[in-house]
Amino acid sequence: MTTPTSAAASDNAETVPSNDKPDHMIPKARLDEEISKRRNLETEYAELAENVLAEIPEHLKPLIPADLGPGAKLKWYREAKKTGVFDAAKPNVPETDTGKPRTTPRDQDLSTLPPHARIAAGYGK
Secondary structure, three states: OHHHHHHHHHHHHHHOOOOOOOOOOOOHHHHHHHHHHHHHHHHHHHHHHHHHHOOOOHHHHHHOOOOOOHHHHHHHHHHHHHHOOOOOOOOOOOOOOOOOOOOOOOOOOHHHOOHHHHHHHHHOO
């Protein structure tokens, strides 16, 4: 009976990890590879954000918050576009009259005016 328990104990001794090097460590080469992948994705994402935001007219670009990152800018743009801020290129302004201004005629019926207004109208002539 002592033989099976001693064999089990020897198996357990071999599988116990040593305290010198834990098993949960990631190899440096793999870590560097993952970091470079992430940096590449971040640069691609930033370029995508720049391309999408480049379609906004110049007079509306100051509306975008500058302190946001590329992802937050895209999210902000998507929410703002739903409201219709970026739909119209420029507001529709009616055409103004560029001719000479019209004046009202100065011919008034002086018979209906009070006496002091008649006297004042006489000084204006």
